[in-house]
Amino acid sequence: MSEVHRDDTHVSHYLCIGCPLGCRLEVEEEDGEIVEIRGQSCKRGEVFARQEHTDPRRVVTTTVAVDGGRWPRLPVKTAGDVPKGAVVDVCRLLHGLRLEAPVAIGQLIAADALGTGVDVVASRDLPRK
Protein backbone atom coordinates (compact mmCIF):
# COMPACT_ATOMS: atom_id res chain seq x y z
CA MET A 1 0.00 0.00 0.00
CA SER A 2 1.31 3.46 -0.75
CA GLU A 3 0.10 7.02 -1.15
CA VAL A 4 1.54 10.04 -2.95
CA HIS A 5 1.48 13.35 -1.07
CA ARG A 6 1.26 16.78 -2.62
CA ASP A 7 4.80 17.68 -1.65
CA ASP A 8 6.13 14.74 -3.73
CA THR A 9 6.89 12.57 -0.74
CA HIS A 10 5.61 9.05 -0.97
CA VAL A 11 4.56 6.89 2.01
CA SER A 12 4.35 3.10 1.88
CA HIS A 13 2.80 0.97 4.64
CA TYR A 14 3.97 -2.41 5.92
CA LEU A 15 2.95 -4.78 8.70
CA CYS A 16 6.03 -5.92 10.60
CA ILE A 17 6.32 -9.71 10.82
CA GLY A 18 9.19 -9.68 13.32
CA CYS A 19 7.01 -10.53 16.32
CA PRO A 20 3.32 -10.73 17.31
CA LEU A 21 3.18 -7.02 18.19
CA GLY A 22 2.75 -6.42 14.45
CA CYS A 23 3.87 -2.79 14.32
CA ARG A 24 2.43 -0.79 11.42
CA LEU A 25 5.45 0.56 9.60
CA GLU A 26 5.66 3.56 7.29
CA VAL A 27 8.43 4.20 4.82
CA GLU A 28 8.64 7.75 3.54
CA GLU A 29 10.38 8.32 0.27
CA GLU A 30 11.43 11.50 -1.49
CA ASP A 31 12.87 11.44 -5.01
CA GLY A 32 13.37 7.69 -4.79
CA GLU A 33 15.34 7.89 -1.52
CA ILE A 34 14.08 6.63 1.86
CA VAL A 35 13.99 9.66 4.15
CA GLU A 36 12.24 8.17 7.16
CA ILE A 37 11.00 4.89 8.59
CA ARG A 38 8.31 5.21 11.27
CA GLY A 39 6.13 3.02 13.48
CA GLN A 40 8.63 0.39 14.61
CA SER A 41 9.10 -0.41 18.29
CA CYS A 42 12.51 -1.96 17.75
CA LYS A 43 15.40 -2.10 15.32
CA ARG A 44 14.12 -5.25 13.61
CA GLY A 45 11.13 -3.35 12.30
CA GLU A 46 13.35 -0.82 10.58
CA VAL A 47 15.47 -3.51 8.96
CA PHE A 48 12.31 -5.31 7.81
CA ALA A 49 10.69 -2.16 6.39
CA ARG A 50 13.83 -1.24 4.46
CA GLN A 51 14.11 -4.73 2.98
CA GLU A 52 10.40 -5.02 2.12
CA HIS A 53 10.45 -1.61 0.53
CA THR A 54 13.58 -1.93 -1.55
CA ASP A 55 13.92 -5.63 -2.32
CA PRO A 56 11.18 -7.92 -0.97
CA ARG A 57 12.19 -11.57 -1.23
CA ARG A 58 10.47 -14.87 -0.49
CA VAL A 59 11.32 -18.54 -0.22
CA VAL A 60 9.05 -20.45 -2.62
CA THR A 61 7.56 -23.80 -1.67
CA THR A 62 5.31 -25.83 -3.93
CA THR A 63 5.03 -29.38 -5.28
CA VAL A 64 6.10 -31.11 -8.48
CA ALA A 65 4.34 -34.06 -10.16
CA VAL A 66 6.10 -37.41 -9.71
CA ASP A 67 5.46 -40.77 -11.35
CA GLY A 68 5.88 -44.02 -9.45
CA GLY A 69 6.38 -42.47 -6.01
CA ARG A 70 4.73 -43.07 -2.64
CA TRP A 71 2.74 -39.89 -3.25
CA PRO A 72 1.95 -38.32 -6.64
CA ARG A 73 3.59 -35.05 -5.54
CA LEU A 74 7.04 -34.07 -4.31
CA PRO A 75 7.39 -30.99 -2.06
CA VAL A 76 10.15 -28.66 -3.27
CA LYS A 77 11.62 -25.33 -2.16
CA THR A 78 13.94 -22.66 -3.44
CA ALA A 79 17.32 -23.09 -1.71
CA GLY A 80 17.29 -19.36 -0.90
CA ASP A 81 14.88 -16.48 -1.29
CA VAL A 82 13.93 -15.07 -4.70
CA PRO A 83 12.51 -11.65 -5.58
CA LYS A 84 8.85 -11.52 -4.55
CA GLY A 85 7.84 -10.69 -8.10
CA ALA A 86 9.30 -13.99 -9.35
CA VAL A 87 7.31 -16.28 -7.02
CA VAL A 88 4.34 -16.93 -9.29
CA ASP A 89 6.54 -17.57 -12.33
CA VAL A 90 8.80 -19.95 -10.42
CA CYS A 91 5.70 -21.93 -9.43
CA ARG A 92 4.48 -21.95 -13.02
CA LEU A 93 7.86 -23.27 -14.16
CA LEU A 94 7.77 -26.04 -11.57
CA HIS A 95 4.20 -27.02 -12.43
CA GLY A 96 5.40 -27.87 -15.91
CA LEU A 97 7.84 -30.51 -14.62
CA ARG A 98 7.24 -34.22 -14.21
CA LEU A 99 9.72 -36.38 -12.28
CA GLU A 100 10.26 -40.08 -11.82
CA ALA A 101 10.61 -41.57 -8.29
CA PRO A 102 12.78 -42.15 -6.36
CA VAL A 103 13.88 -38.64 -5.42
CA ALA A 104 16.33 -37.82 -2.61
CA ILE A 105 16.10 -34.86 -0.23
CA GLY A 106 18.21 -31.94 -1.46
CA GLN A 107 18.19 -33.28 -5.04
CA LEU A 108 18.37 -30.52 -7.65
CA ILE A 109 14.99 -30.09 -9.33
CA ALA A 110 15.62 -26.87 -11.30
CA ALA A 111 18.96 -25.05 -11.47
CA ASP A 112 19.04 -21.24 -11.38
CA ALA A 113 15.26 -20.92 -11.55
CA LEU A 114 14.29 -18.20 -14.06
CA GLY A 115 17.77 -16.73 -13.83
CA THR A 116 17.30 -15.75 -10.18
CA GLY A 117 20.53 -17.55 -9.32
CA VAL A 118 18.58 -19.71 -6.87
CA ASP A 119 18.20 -23.49 -7.24
CA VAL A 120 15.05 -25.45 -6.51
CA VAL A 121 15.62 -28.62 -4.45
CA ALA A 122 13.55 -31.53 -3.11
CA SER A 123 12.26 -31.13 0.47
CA ARG A 124 12.19 -34.87 1.19
CA ASP A 125 13.07 -38.35 0.03
CA LEU A 126 10.31 -39.82 -2.10
CA PRO A 127 10.76 -43.59 -2.42
CA ARG A 128 9.14 -45.67 -5.13
CA LYS A 129 5.69 -46.97 -4.38
Added chain:
Amino acid sequence: MITPKPAHLQPRYDVVVVGGGPAGLAAAVGARESGAERVLVIDREPEAGGILQQCIHPGFGLHHFGEELTGPEYAQRAIEQTIERDVDVLSSAYVLDVAADRRLKVTSRDHGIAILDAGAVVLAMGARERTRAAIRIPGERPAGVMTAGFAQKLVNLGGLLPGRRAVILGSGDIGLIMARRLVLEGVEVEGVYELMPHANGLNRNIVQCLHDYDIPLHLSTTVVHIDGRERVERVTVAPVDDSFRPNMAQARDIPCDTLLVSIGLIPDNELAHRLGLRLDPVTTGPVVTSTMETTRDGVFACGNVVHIHDLVDYVSEESTLAGRGAGAYATGTPSVPDNVRLTPGENVRYCVPPTITTDREHTVYMRVTKPMAPCTLHLGDVYKRPLRYVFPGEMVTLKVRPRFLEGFHGGSLPVSIVPREEGGSA
Protein backbone atom coordinates in the same frame (compact mmCIF):
# COMPACT_ATOMS: atom_id res chain seq x y z
CA MET B 1 17.10 -42.53 0.87
CA ILE B 2 15.46 -43.15 4.23
CA THR B 3 13.98 -46.60 4.57
CA PRO B 4 12.69 -47.28 8.07
CA LYS B 5 13.15 -50.85 9.21
CA PRO B 6 9.93 -52.76 8.49
CA ALA B 7 8.43 -53.92 11.75
CA HIS B 8 8.31 -57.69 12.27
CA LEU B 9 5.76 -57.50 14.99
CA GLN B 10 6.73 -58.94 18.33
CA PRO B 11 4.20 -59.80 21.03
CA ARG B 12 5.90 -57.53 23.58
CA TYR B 13 7.74 -54.19 23.46
CA ASP B 14 9.33 -52.09 26.15
CA VAL B 15 7.64 -48.99 24.78
CA VAL B 16 4.89 -48.66 22.17
CA VAL B 17 4.22 -45.17 20.80
CA VAL B 18 0.80 -44.48 19.27
CA GLY B 19 1.20 -41.93 16.45
CA GLY B 20 4.30 -41.27 14.34
CA GLY B 21 4.17 -37.48 14.06
CA PRO B 22 6.98 -35.33 15.48
CA ALA B 23 5.68 -36.10 18.99
CA GLY B 24 5.74 -39.87 18.58
CA LEU B 25 9.11 -39.89 16.80
CA ALA B 26 10.79 -37.78 19.49
CA ALA B 27 9.21 -39.92 22.22
CA ALA B 28 10.64 -43.06 20.60
CA VAL B 29 14.12 -41.51 20.59
CA GLY B 30 13.69 -40.45 24.23
CA ALA B 31 12.63 -43.97 25.19
CA ARG B 32 15.73 -45.48 23.57
CA GLU B 33 17.93 -42.90 25.31
CA SER B 34 16.60 -43.91 28.69
CA GLY B 35 17.31 -47.58 28.21
CA ALA B 36 14.27 -49.12 26.51
CA GLU B 37 15.48 -51.81 24.09
CA ARG B 38 12.49 -52.57 21.93
CA VAL B 39 10.54 -49.49 20.88
CA LEU B 40 7.73 -49.49 18.32
CA VAL B 41 6.00 -46.52 16.70
CA ILE B 42 2.60 -47.13 15.09
CA ASP B 43 0.99 -44.75 12.59
CA ARG B 44 -2.14 -45.09 10.50
CA GLU B 45 -0.64 -43.24 7.52
CA PRO B 46 1.61 -44.97 4.94
CA GLU B 47 4.62 -43.22 6.49
CA ALA B 48 5.67 -41.49 9.70
CA GLY B 49 5.96 -37.70 10.00
CA GLY B 50 2.40 -36.78 10.92
CA ILE B 51 0.92 -33.49 9.84
CA LEU B 52 4.40 -32.20 8.89
CA GLN B 53 4.38 -34.18 5.64
CA GLN B 54 1.64 -31.96 4.26
CA CYS B 55 3.03 -28.67 5.70
CA ILE B 56 5.36 -27.97 2.77
CA HIS B 57 5.96 -24.33 3.79
CA PRO B 58 9.03 -23.17 5.76
CA GLY B 59 8.81 -22.15 9.42
CA PHE B 60 9.85 -25.27 11.33
CA GLY B 61 12.93 -26.13 13.35
CA LEU B 62 14.48 -22.74 14.19
CA HIS B 63 14.72 -23.63 17.90
CA HIS B 64 15.30 -27.37 17.62
CA PHE B 65 17.65 -27.65 14.65
CA GLY B 66 18.88 -24.03 14.51
CA GLU B 67 17.74 -23.53 10.91
CA GLU B 68 14.47 -22.91 9.17
CA LEU B 69 13.08 -26.06 7.58
CA THR B 70 9.93 -27.04 5.72
CA GLY B 71 7.60 -29.56 7.38
CA PRO B 72 8.79 -32.54 5.28
CA GLU B 73 12.45 -31.70 6.01
CA TYR B 74 11.75 -31.57 9.75
CA ALA B 75 9.86 -34.87 9.50
CA GLN B 76 12.69 -36.51 7.61
CA ARG B 77 15.23 -35.50 10.26
CA ALA B 78 12.98 -36.80 13.00
CA ILE B 79 12.53 -40.11 11.14
CA GLU B 80 16.29 -40.42 10.57
CA GLN B 81 16.89 -40.04 14.31
CA THR B 82 14.62 -43.01 14.99
CA ILE B 83 16.35 -45.13 12.36
CA GLU B 84 19.74 -44.37 13.90
CA ARG B 85 18.40 -45.66 17.20
CA ASP B 86 16.83 -48.86 15.86
CA VAL B 87 13.25 -47.91 16.51
CA ASP B 88 10.67 -50.03 14.67
CA VAL B 89 8.03 -48.12 12.72
CA LEU B 90 4.78 -49.81 11.73
CA SER B 91 2.88 -47.67 9.24
CA SER B 92 -0.58 -48.11 7.69
CA ALA B 93 -1.60 -49.43 11.10
CA TYR B 94 -4.34 -48.14 13.35
CA VAL B 95 -4.41 -48.54 17.11
CA LEU B 96 -7.99 -49.47 17.95
CA ASP B 97 -7.63 -49.80 21.69
CA VAL B 98 -5.22 -49.45 24.58
CA ALA B 99 -6.27 -51.23 27.77
CA ALA B 100 -5.29 -50.23 31.31
CA ASP B 101 -2.84 -53.15 31.46
CA ARG B 102 -1.12 -51.62 28.38
CA ARG B 103 -2.33 -54.25 25.94
CA LEU B 104 -2.87 -52.71 22.51
CA LYS B 105 -5.19 -53.82 19.74
CA VAL B 106 -3.80 -52.87 16.34
CA THR B 107 -5.17 -53.37 12.86
CA SER B 108 -2.77 -53.06 9.94
CA ARG B 109 -2.37 -53.72 6.26
CA ASP B 110 0.54 -56.10 6.82
CA HIS B 111 -0.45 -57.95 9.99
CA GLY B 112 -4.25 -57.89 10.20
CA ILE B 113 -5.48 -57.56 13.78
CA ALA B 114 -2.66 -57.93 16.31
CA ILE B 115 -2.46 -57.80 20.10
CA LEU B 116 0.69 -56.26 21.61
CA ASP B 117 1.83 -55.82 25.19
CA ALA B 118 3.87 -52.80 26.20
CA GLY B 119 5.97 -52.03 29.26
CA ALA B 120 4.95 -48.42 28.76
CA VAL B 121 2.73 -46.63 26.22
CA VAL B 122 3.11 -43.13 24.80
CA LEU B 123 -0.01 -41.50 23.34
CA ALA B 124 0.96 -39.15 20.49
CA MET B 125 -2.12 -39.10 18.25
CA GLY B 126 -1.99 -35.37 17.54
CA ALA B 127 -5.08 -33.25 17.00
CA ARG B 128 -8.17 -33.07 14.82
CA GLU B 129 -9.52 -30.03 13.09
CA ARG B 130 -12.78 -28.56 14.24
CA THR B 131 -15.35 -29.06 11.50
CA ARG B 132 -18.33 -27.17 10.20
CA ALA B 133 -20.46 -29.21 12.62
CA ALA B 134 -18.57 -27.68 15.55
CA ILE B 135 -19.90 -24.21 14.67
CA ARG B 136 -23.23 -25.28 13.13
CA ILE B 137 -23.35 -23.28 9.88
CA PRO B 138 -26.92 -23.59 8.62
CA GLY B 139 -27.75 -24.64 5.08
CA GLU B 140 -27.44 -27.64 2.83
CA ARG B 141 -24.77 -30.35 3.00
CA PRO B 142 -23.24 -30.21 -0.47
CA ALA B 143 -19.74 -31.41 -1.42
CA GLY B 144 -17.03 -28.75 -1.34
CA VAL B 145 -17.09 -27.92 2.38
CA MET B 146 -13.94 -29.21 4.06
CA THR B 147 -11.37 -28.36 6.70
CA ALA B 148 -8.30 -26.42 5.55
CA GLY B 149 -6.01 -29.21 6.73
CA PHE B 150 -7.86 -31.77 4.64
CA ALA B 151 -7.56 -29.50 1.60
CA GLN B 152 -3.84 -29.18 2.39
CA LYS B 153 -3.48 -32.95 2.30
CA LEU B 154 -5.41 -33.20 -0.99
CA VAL B 155 -3.28 -30.54 -2.67
CA ASN B 156 0.18 -31.21 -1.25
CA LEU B 157 0.23 -35.01 -1.06
CA GLY B 158 -2.43 -35.99 -3.58
CA GLY B 159 -1.91 -33.30 -6.20
CA LEU B 160 -5.69 -32.69 -6.31
CA LEU B 161 -7.50 -29.36 -6.24
CA PRO B 162 -10.51 -28.91 -3.94
CA GLY B 163 -12.32 -26.62 -6.40
CA ARG B 164 -12.04 -23.53 -8.62
CA ARG B 165 -13.23 -20.67 -6.41
CA ALA B 166 -12.83 -20.83 -2.67
CA VAL B 167 -13.93 -18.91 0.42
CA ILE B 168 -11.98 -19.47 3.63
CA LEU B 169 -13.63 -19.26 7.04
CA GLY B 170 -11.20 -18.64 9.90
CA SER B 171 -7.88 -16.77 9.93
CA GLY B 172 -5.79 -19.39 11.72
CA ASP B 173 -2.42 -20.25 10.21
CA ILE B 174 -3.69 -23.31 8.34
CA GLY B 175 -6.33 -21.21 6.59
CA LEU B 176 -3.84 -18.47 5.68
CA ILE B 177 -1.25 -20.95 4.41
CA MET B 178 -3.93 -22.64 2.30
CA ALA B 179 -5.11 -19.32 0.84
CA ARG B 180 -1.66 -18.80 -0.68
CA ARG B 181 -1.31 -22.43 -1.62
CA LEU B 182 -4.58 -22.41 -3.57
CA VAL B 183 -3.70 -19.20 -5.41
CA LEU B 184 -0.34 -20.65 -6.45
CA GLU B 185 -2.20 -23.71 -7.75
CA GLY B 186 -4.50 -21.53 -9.85
CA VAL B 187 -7.56 -21.57 -7.59
CA GLU B 188 -9.29 -18.24 -7.04
CA VAL B 189 -9.56 -17.30 -3.34
CA GLU B 190 -12.38 -14.79 -2.87
CA GLY B 191 -11.44 -13.87 0.69
CA VAL B 192 -10.80 -14.96 4.25
CA TYR B 193 -13.56 -14.35 6.83
CA GLU B 194 -12.86 -14.11 10.55
CA LEU B 195 -15.49 -13.97 13.30
CA MET B 196 -13.17 -12.22 15.75
CA PRO B 197 -12.17 -8.55 15.43
CA HIS B 198 -8.52 -9.65 15.03
CA ALA B 199 -6.68 -12.21 12.90
CA ASN B 200 -5.66 -15.48 14.55
CA GLY B 201 -2.64 -16.34 12.42
CA LEU B 202 0.94 -15.09 12.55
CA ASN B 203 1.65 -11.65 11.09
CA ARG B 204 4.12 -13.35 8.84
CA ASN B 205 1.29 -15.37 7.30
CA ILE B 206 -1.00 -12.32 7.04
CA VAL B 207 1.71 -10.56 5.02
CA GLN B 208 3.16 -13.41 3.00
CA CYS B 209 -0.04 -15.39 2.37
CA LEU B 210 -2.69 -12.66 2.07
CA HIS B 211 -1.12 -9.25 1.34
CA ASP B 212 1.30 -10.71 -1.23
CA TYR B 213 -1.64 -12.01 -3.27
CA ASP B 214 -4.17 -9.23 -2.55
CA ILE B 215 -6.50 -11.64 -0.75
CA PRO B 216 -8.86 -9.61 1.45
CA LEU B 217 -9.26 -10.46 5.14
CA HIS B 218 -12.72 -9.57 6.50
CA LEU B 219 -12.69 -9.30 10.30
CA SER B 220 -15.82 -9.55 12.49
CA THR B 221 -17.56 -11.39 9.65
CA THR B 222 -18.77 -14.95 9.36
CA VAL B 223 -20.42 -17.43 7.01
CA VAL B 224 -24.12 -17.62 7.86
CA HIS B 225 -25.39 -19.96 5.14
CA ILE B 226 -24.18 -22.54 2.63
CA ASP B 227 -26.16 -23.17 -0.59
CA GLY B 228 -25.87 -25.79 -3.29
CA ARG B 229 -27.48 -29.09 -4.12
CA GLU B 230 -24.66 -31.50 -5.01
CA ARG B 231 -21.81 -29.04 -4.84
CA VAL B 232 -21.42 -25.71 -3.03
CA GLU B 233 -22.87 -22.97 -5.26
CA ARG B 234 -22.65 -20.01 -2.93
CA VAL B 235 -22.10 -19.02 0.67
CA THR B 236 -23.65 -16.08 2.50
CA VAL B 237 -21.46 -13.94 4.74
CA ALA B 238 -22.52 -11.26 7.21
CA PRO B 239 -20.74 -8.91 9.62
CA VAL B 240 -21.26 -9.62 13.33
CA ASP B 241 -21.80 -7.28 16.27
CA ASP B 242 -19.90 -7.24 19.58
CA SER B 243 -21.74 -10.31 20.81
CA PHE B 244 -21.09 -12.14 17.51
CA ARG B 245 -24.68 -11.85 16.26
CA PRO B 246 -24.75 -11.61 12.45
CA ASN B 247 -26.30 -8.50 10.98
CA MET B 248 -28.45 -10.07 8.26
CA ALA B 249 -29.33 -6.68 6.75
CA GLN B 250 -25.75 -6.52 5.51
CA ALA B 251 -25.50 -10.16 4.40
CA ARG B 252 -23.90 -10.80 1.02
CA ASP B 253 -23.89 -13.86 -1.28
CA ILE B 254 -20.60 -15.10 -2.71
CA PRO B 255 -20.67 -17.54 -5.62
CA CYS B 256 -18.03 -20.24 -5.00
CA ASP B 257 -17.64 -24.01 -5.20
CA THR B 258 -15.47 -24.52 -2.11
CA LEU B 259 -15.59 -23.47 1.54
CA LEU B 260 -12.51 -24.20 3.64
CA VAL B 261 -12.98 -24.04 7.41
CA SER B 262 -9.95 -23.26 9.54
CA ILE B 263 -11.35 -22.83 13.02
CA GLY B 264 -8.86 -24.55 15.27
CA LEU B 265 -7.62 -27.91 16.45
CA ILE B 266 -8.71 -30.16 19.30
CA PRO B 267 -6.63 -32.98 20.85
CA ASP B 268 -7.54 -36.39 19.37
CA ASN B 269 -8.51 -38.19 22.53
CA GLU B 270 -10.55 -41.21 21.54
CA LEU B 271 -7.98 -43.56 23.06
CA ALA B 272 -7.65 -41.40 26.18
CA HIS B 273 -11.42 -41.71 26.69
CA ARG B 274 -11.28 -45.47 26.26
CA LEU B 275 -8.49 -45.62 28.82
CA GLY B 276 -10.52 -43.53 31.25
CA LEU B 277 -7.72 -40.95 31.61
CA ARG B 278 -8.43 -37.78 33.52
CA LEU B 279 -8.69 -34.93 31.01
CA ASP B 280 -8.02 -31.26 31.63
CA PRO B 281 -11.20 -29.27 30.92
CA VAL B 282 -9.17 -26.35 29.50
CA THR B 283 -6.73 -28.16 27.17
CA THR B 284 -9.13 -31.13 26.68
CA GLY B 285 -5.98 -33.30 26.71
CA PRO B 286 -4.92 -35.77 29.41
CA VAL B 287 -3.68 -34.40 32.73
CA VAL B 288 0.04 -35.22 32.92
CA THR B 289 2.85 -35.16 35.48
CA SER B 290 6.24 -33.54 34.97
CA THR B 291 7.41 -36.72 33.18
CA MET B 292 4.31 -36.52 30.95
CA GLU B 293 2.68 -39.54 32.61
CA THR B 294 -1.12 -39.60 32.54
CA THR B 295 -3.41 -40.72 35.37
CA ARG B 296 -2.80 -44.36 34.33
CA ASP B 297 0.51 -45.90 35.41
CA GLY B 298 2.90 -46.38 32.52
CA VAL B 299 0.76 -44.44 30.03
CA PHE B 300 2.41 -41.23 28.86
CA ALA B 301 1.22 -38.53 26.45
CA CYS B 302 2.83 -35.71 24.45
CA GLY B 303 2.41 -33.31 21.54
CA ASN B 304 -0.91 -32.02 20.26
CA VAL B 305 -2.76 -34.78 22.07
CA VAL B 306 -1.94 -33.01 25.36
CA HIS B 307 -2.30 -29.37 24.29
CA ILE B 308 -2.23 -27.59 20.93
CA HIS B 309 1.26 -26.40 20.06
CA ASP B 310 2.12 -23.68 17.57
CA LEU B 311 5.80 -24.65 17.24
CA VAL B 312 6.82 -28.17 16.37
CA ASP B 313 10.15 -27.53 18.09
CA TYR B 314 8.42 -27.52 21.47
CA VAL B 315 6.53 -30.66 20.48
CA SER B 316 9.85 -32.46 19.99
CA GLU B 317 11.24 -31.14 23.28
CA GLU B 318 8.21 -32.11 25.34
CA SER B 319 7.93 -35.49 23.64
CA THR B 320 11.57 -36.45 24.22
CA LEU B 321 10.79 -35.99 27.90
CA ALA B 322 7.68 -38.18 27.65
CA GLY B 323 9.72 -40.87 25.88
CA ARG B 324 12.41 -40.74 28.56
CA GLY B 325 9.72 -41.12 31.21
CA ALA B 326 8.21 -44.09 29.37
CA GLY B 327 11.63 -45.71 28.90
CA ALA B 328 12.45 -45.27 32.58
CA TYR B 329 9.09 -46.71 33.61
CA ALA B 330 9.51 -49.73 31.32
CA THR B 331 12.97 -50.47 32.65
CA GLY B 332 11.89 -50.16 36.26
CA THR B 333 13.35 -46.78 37.23
CA PRO B 334 10.87 -45.06 39.51
CA SER B 335 10.23 -41.37 38.91
CA VAL B 336 10.33 -38.71 41.61
CA PRO B 337 6.77 -37.69 42.50
CA ASP B 338 5.82 -34.08 41.77
CA ASN B 339 5.54 -31.86 44.84
CA VAL B 340 4.70 -28.44 43.35
CA ARG B 341 1.35 -27.62 41.78
CA LEU B 342 1.28 -24.71 39.33
CA THR B 343 -2.10 -23.03 39.47
CA PRO B 344 -3.10 -20.73 36.59
CA GLY B 345 -3.62 -17.19 37.90
CA GLU B 346 -4.24 -13.89 36.11
CA ASN B 347 -4.04 -14.15 32.30
CA VAL B 348 -2.83 -17.77 32.36
CA ARG B 349 -5.24 -20.31 30.84
CA TYR B 350 -3.25 -23.41 31.64
CA CYS B 351 0.23 -24.76 32.48
CA VAL B 352 1.65 -28.01 31.07
CA PRO B 353 2.83 -29.84 33.05
CA PRO B 354 0.50 -28.70 35.84
CA THR B 355 2.80 -30.21 38.50
CA ILE B 356 6.62 -30.25 38.83
CA THR B 357 9.37 -31.21 41.27
CA THR B 358 11.81 -29.02 43.21
CA ASP B 359 14.83 -31.25 42.46
CA ARG B 360 15.46 -30.55 38.77
CA GLU B 361 14.84 -28.09 35.94
CA HIS B 362 11.44 -28.11 34.20
CA THR B 363 10.14 -26.43 31.07
CA VAL B 364 6.61 -25.21 31.65
CA TYR B 365 4.39 -24.30 28.68
CA MET B 366 1.47 -21.95 29.14
CA ARG B 367 -1.16 -20.08 27.19
CA VAL B 368 -2.56 -16.68 27.99
CA THR B 369 -6.14 -15.49 27.70
CA LYS B 370 -5.47 -12.03 26.29
CA PRO B 371 -2.64 -10.02 24.70
CA MET B 372 -0.50 -7.94 27.07
CA ALA B 373 2.60 -5.83 26.44
CA PRO B 374 4.81 -5.23 28.29
CA CYS B 375 4.16 -7.53 31.22
CA THR B 376 5.69 -9.57 34.03
CA LEU B 377 5.38 -13.29 34.65
CA HIS B 378 5.17 -14.18 38.34
CA LEU B 379 5.79 -17.64 39.77
CA GLY B 380 4.24 -17.18 43.20
CA ASP B 381 6.58 -14.77 44.96
CA VAL B 382 9.65 -16.92 44.35
CA TYR B 383 10.46 -15.76 40.81
CA LYS B 384 9.45 -13.14 38.27
CA ARG B 385 10.48 -12.31 34.73
CA PRO B 386 9.71 -9.32 32.52
CA LEU B 387 8.22 -10.18 29.10
CA ARG B 388 8.01 -7.82 26.13
CA TYR B 389 4.62 -9.22 25.18
CA VAL B 390 2.31 -12.22 25.39
CA PHE B 391 -0.29 -13.30 22.80
CA PRO B 392 -2.93 -16.05 22.99
CA GLY B 393 -1.60 -17.52 19.74
CA GLU B 394 1.96 -17.83 21.02
CA MET B 395 2.80 -20.30 23.76
CA VAL B 396 4.80 -18.89 26.67
CA THR B 397 7.63 -21.10 27.93
CA LEU B 398 9.30 -20.84 31.29
CA LYS B 399 12.34 -22.74 32.49
CA VAL B 400 11.84 -23.34 36.20
CA ARG B 401 15.25 -23.93 37.75
CA PRO B 402 15.75 -25.62 41.13
CA ARG B 403 17.32 -22.45 42.51
CA PHE B 404 14.04 -20.55 41.96
CA LEU B 405 12.43 -23.00 44.37
CA GLU B 406 15.13 -23.04 47.04
CA GLY B 407 13.38 -22.82 50.37
CA PHE B 408 10.06 -23.75 48.77
CA HIS B 409 9.12 -27.20 49.99
CA GLY B 410 6.11 -28.02 47.93
CA GLY B 411 2.49 -27.00 47.70
CA SER B 412 0.79 -24.62 45.28
CA LEU B 413 2.45 -21.85 43.28
CA PRO B 414 0.18 -19.48 41.36
CA VAL B 415 1.46 -18.48 37.91
CA SER B 416 0.26 -15.12 36.63
CA ILE B 417 1.08 -12.60 33.92
CA VAL B 418 0.30 -9.00 34.81
CA PRO B 419 0.77 -5.68 33.00
CA ARG B 420 4.01 -3.76 33.60
CA GLU B 421 4.49 -0.02 33.31
CA GLU B 422 6.84 0.84 30.44
CA GLY B 423 10.18 1.95 31.84
CA GLY B 424 9.22 0.70 35.32
CA SER B 425 11.08 -2.17 36.94
CA ALA B 426 9.74 -5.70 36.61
